[in-house]
Amino acid sequence: MPPMRGRGAQIDQRRNRLYYERAGGRAKPSDRRRLFAGDFRQDLLRQGGTLRPTAVRGRSLNPAERKHIYGPVPSRRLGRSLGLDLVPYKICTYDCIYCQLGRTTHKTMERKAYVPADDVLRDLEEFLRKGGRPDYISLSGSGEPTLNADTGRLIAGIKQLTDIPVAVITNGSLLWMEEVQEELAQADLILPSLDAGDENIFQTVNRPHPELSFMRVAEGLAVFSRHYSGMVWLEVFLCAGVTDDPEQVGRIAEWAEIIHPQRIQLNTVVRPPAESQAMAVTGEKMTAAKALFAGDVDIIAGTENQAPEGHAARTLDDEAVLSLLHRRPCTPNDVAKGLDMHVNEAVKHLHHLLKAGKIRTVAKNEVMFYVPAARE
Numbered sequence: 001m002p003p004m005r006g007r008g009a010q011i012d013q014r015r016n017r018l019y020y021e022r023a024g025g026r027a028k029p030s031d032r033r034r035l036f037a038g039d040f041r042q043d044l045l046r047q048g049g050t051l052r053p054t055a056v057r058g059r060s061l062n063p064a065e066r067k068h069i070y071g072p073v074p075s076r077r078l079g080r081s082l083g084l085d086l087v088p089y090k091i092c093t094y095d096c097i098y099c100q101l102g103r104t105t106h107k108t109m110e111r112k113a114y115v116p117a118d119d120v121l122r123d124l125e126e127f128l129r130k131g132g133r134p135d136y137i138s139l140s141g142s143g144e145p146t147l148n149a150d151t152g153r154l155i156a157g158i159k160q161l162t163d164i165p166v167a168v169i170t171n172g173s174l175l176w177m178e179e180v181q182e183e184l185a186q187a188d189l190i191l192p193s194l195d196a197g198d199e200n201i202f203q204t205v206n207r208p209h210p211e212l213s214f215m216r217v218a219e220g221l222a223v224f225s226r227h228y229s230g231m232v233w234l235e236v237f238l239c240a241g242v243t244d245d246p247e248q249v250g251r252i253a254e255w256a257e258i259i260h261p262q263r264i265q266l267n268t269v270v271r272p273p274a275e276s277q278a279m280a281v282t283g284e285k286m287t288a289a290k291a292l293f294a295g296d297v298d299i300i301a302g303t304e305n306q307a308p309e310g311h312a313a314r315t316l317d318d319e320a321v322l323s324l325l326h327r328r329p330c331t332p333n334d335v336a337k338g339l340d341m342h343v344n345e346a347v348k349h350l351h352h353l354l355k356a357g358k359i360r361t362v363a364k365n366e367v368m369f370y371v372p373a374a375r376e
C-alpha cells in the first residue's frame with residue numbers, strides 16, 4: 001500500500017477535481033479550498049449537482065466494481081467485510097418483518113444466475129489487484145444470496161484468486177437442497193438464521209415463500225451443519241412481543257442445540273424494520289434469552305464495529321446522505337439509488353445518522369421513510 005501521505009494527497013486532488021467537474025466548472029479555483037465545507041456542498045446540491053459517494057470516499061471505484069461489490073464495510077460479526085451482491089434488490093425467499101432493507105419485492109424459490117459469477121469475479125480481481133485486503137469476502141447483498149445458481153462457481157473462483165476467507169450470510173432457507181449444500185461446502189464460514197421455533201412463528205416473522213415450511217428449513221440447517229466442515233455461526237433474530245418470551249425462545253434454543261453451530265449470535269431490531277410491529281427486545285430480555293441457549297452464545301445487537309480507518313469516510317458520506325434527505329424523504333433504496341451506493345451501505349449511514357439524532361423515521365402508507373430530525 002502506498003504511504004498514507006502520498007495517497008491522501010492524490011485522493012484530495014482527485015476529489016477536488018471531481019467536485020469541480022460536478023459543479024460544471026462553476027467553482028473558481030479559489031473556491032477549491034472550500035470544496036469540503038458544508039456550505040459549498042449545499043451550493044453544489046442547489047445547483048443540481050449530485051454528491052457521489054465514490055468521489056467523497058476518494059477510492060477509485062469504476063462502475064463495474066460498484067455493480068457487484070460494496071465496502072469493505074465494518075461488520076458486527078466479520079470485521080472489515082467486502083460484500084459481494086449476488087441478487088438484485090430485493091429478491092428473497094423470505095419477507096421478514098424486521099428486514100432493514102424494506103419489504104421483499106420478488107419472493108421466489110427460483111435459483112438462477114441473477115448476477116453471473118464471471119462478472120463478480122472480474123470485479124473482485126480488480127479490487128484485489130488494487131491492494132484491497134478485507135478480513136472476509138462475504139456473499140450477501142440485497143436479498144438471499146444462495147438463490148444465485150452460480151454460488152458454487154463463484155466460491156471456487158474466489159479461492160483461486162485469494163486466501164481471504166469466504167463467508168456466506170444466508171437466511172438458511174435453501175440449505176436443505178443438496179446442490180446448495182455442495183456449493184457452500186467450499187466456503188469457510190456460514191452465517192445462517194433461525195428466527196422461529198415452530199411453523200406459526202416462522203410464518204409470522206419470516207413470511208416465507210409458500211414452498212418453504214419450518215420443518216424443511218430447520219431440518220435442512222441441521223443436516224447442513226452436520227456435514228459441513230467449516231464454521232457455522234447461527235444468528236437468532238428476536239422480536240419483542242413475538243419471540244421474546246421464554247417459551248418461544250426455548251423452542252428456538254432446542255432447534256439450535258440440534259443444529260449445533262460453533263457460535264450462536266442473538267440479535268434484535270436495531271435499524272428501522274420493514275414493518276413497524278417489529279420491535280426491539282429489551283436488554284434484560286435478551287440476557288434472559290441468552291441463558292436459555294447452550295454453547296457459545298453472544299448478544300450482537302448494538303455492537304456494530306466502528307473501524308477507525310473508516311470513520312472519516314463515514315462522516316463524509318453521512319453528510320451526503322443528510323443532504324439528500326433535506327431535499328426529500330427517502331427509503332434506504334432511494335438513498336442507494338440517489339447517491340450511487342449499495343443499499344447495505346445506505347442502511348449503515350442511515351443507522352449512523354439515526355444514532356446521532358440527525359434524522360428520524362416516518363411511516364407513510366406503511367412504508368418507512370427517513371427525514372431530517374428537524375423536519376415537521
Ligand code: SF4
Nearest residue numbers: 092094095096099171
Ligand atoms: S432479513 Fe434477510 S432473509 Fe429476511 S427478508 Fe430481509 S434479506 Fe430476506
